[in-house]
Amino acid sequence: GQQLNQSPQSMFIQEGEDVSMNCTSSSIFNTWLWYKQDPGEGPVLLIALYKAGELTSNGRLTAQFGITRKDSFLNISASIPSDVGIYFCAGQNRDAGKSTFGDGTTLTVKP
Amino acid sequence: EAGVVQSPRYKIIEKKQPVAFWCNPISGHNTLYWYLQNLGQGPELLIRYENEEAVDDSQLPKDRFSAERLKGVDSTLKIQPAELGDSAVYLCASSPTAGADTQYFGPGTRLTVL
Numbered sequence: 699g700q701q702l703n704q705s706p707q708s709m710f711i712q713e714g715e716d717v718s719m720n721c722t723s724s725s726i727f728n729t730w731l732w733y734k735q736d737p738g739e740g741p742v743l744l745i746a747l748y749k750a751g752e753l754t755s756n757g758r759l760t761a762q763f764g765i766t767r768k769d770s771f772l773n774i775s776a777s778i779p780s781d782v783g784i785y786f787c788a789g790q791n792r793d794a795g796k797s798t799f800g801d802g803t804t805l806t807v808k809p
Numbered sequence: 810e811a812g813v814v815q816s817p818r819y820k821i822i823e824k825k826q827p828v829a830f831w832c833n834p835i836s837g838h839n840t841l842y843w844y845l846q847n848l849g850q851g852p853e854l855l856i857r858y859e860n861e862e863a864v865d866d867s868q869l870p871k872d873r874f875s876a877e878r879l880k881g882v883d884s885t886l887k888i889q890p891a892e893l894g895d896s897a898v899y900l901c902a903s904s905p906t907a908g909a910d911t912q913y914f915g916p917g918t919r920l921t922v923l
Contacts, residue, residue, distance in 0.1 A: 702851075729910050740813070740900050740914025741852065748910075786851050790910055796842070796865060797912065799851030 704787055704800035712808050717774040719803040721787030729790040730763050730770040731797060736783045744785075745772070777807050811835070813915035815901050821921045827889035830918045834882070834903030841878060842912060843886050844900040852900055852914075858884065888920075896922045 704721045711717060721730070729748055733741035745756050747763035747770060754761055760773045770787055784804050788797040814833040822828050834841050839860050844852035855874065857865040860881035869876065873892070878884040888895055898919050902912040 731910060739916050740902070742914070743911055746910050788851070792910075795840075796854050796857055797910075799853070801850045 702787060702789055702798055702800035704803050706803060707801070708804040708806070710806045710808065711777055713777060713779060715777055717777055717781075717805060718771065719785060720769060720771045721789075721800050722769045723789055723798075724768070725789070726767040726791075727789030727798075728767075728792055730761070731788040731790060732759075732761050732770070732772050733786045733788060733799075734783045735786060735802070741786055774805075777805075779807050779809055781805060782807050813901055813903055813913055815899075815915035815918055817918055818916060819919050819921075821923065822891055823923050824893055825890040827887065828891050828920060829885055829887045830899050830901075830920075832884045832886070832901030832915060834884075834901070835905075835913055838903035838905050838913070839881070840904045840906065841884050842902040842904075843876060843884070844902065844914075846898040846900055846917065848897070855886070855899075891920075891922045893922050896920055 702723050731746050732744045734744050735741040745754050745761040750767050751765050752763040758775045762771045784802040786802045787800045790797045816831050841858040843855040845855050846852045856869045856876050858878045861878050876886045898917040900914055900917045902914045904912045
């Protein structure tokens with residue numbers, strides 16, 4: 699089946715630093731999604747990308763849909779302590795009606 | 810607007826016992842998903858409902874897992890009998906229409922099988 703590889707697996711950064719993480723797939727997706735999961739909660743959608751090459755921002759978060767449609771990137775600028783959590787990418791093909799998730803990047807922000 | 814509600818939040822059982830999880834999706838959402846999330850991994854789809862119909866249950870281990878969504882609203886996921894390897898978080902999500910990219914997740918039920 700489809701597999702998503704997220705990297706890095708974990709990151710430890712200082713407050714105020716920028717963060718970059720990415721997700722690659724062996725298959726093409728029509729939609730890329732980025733979620734954040736806090737401890738004890740379900741994932742919450744941050745950004746959705748629908749077109750190859752698309753660059754979308756949500757506050758300090760910016761995500762890009764790779765040209766090959768097999769990858770996506772998420773950047774967080776000027777990190778703050780509340781950015782701590784696990785970030786998941788997910789690929790979706792509308793015909794399939796379901797999302798395939800990566801295994802997440804765990805972000806720790808030191809004040 | 811109330812989010813996706815799941816209960817119980819935590820469950821501890823002994824192996825070979827049955828267990829059931831309940832999910833109430835966001836009002837008006839026709840599509841409901843059950844996911845399994847193992848520690849350190851992303852959610853994996855178990856079953857997807859469109860109204861009361863299970864349209865994708867290919868990843869549901871049907872020898873011990875079952876699910877129902879009788880009136881196309883809330884749903885129950887059951888495991889009988891539970892095994893040690895079933896310890897995980899079971900997430901329910903809903904979306905307004907089929908194929909919608911925006912899924913709203915509940916907080917999950919953390920199952921521990923001893």
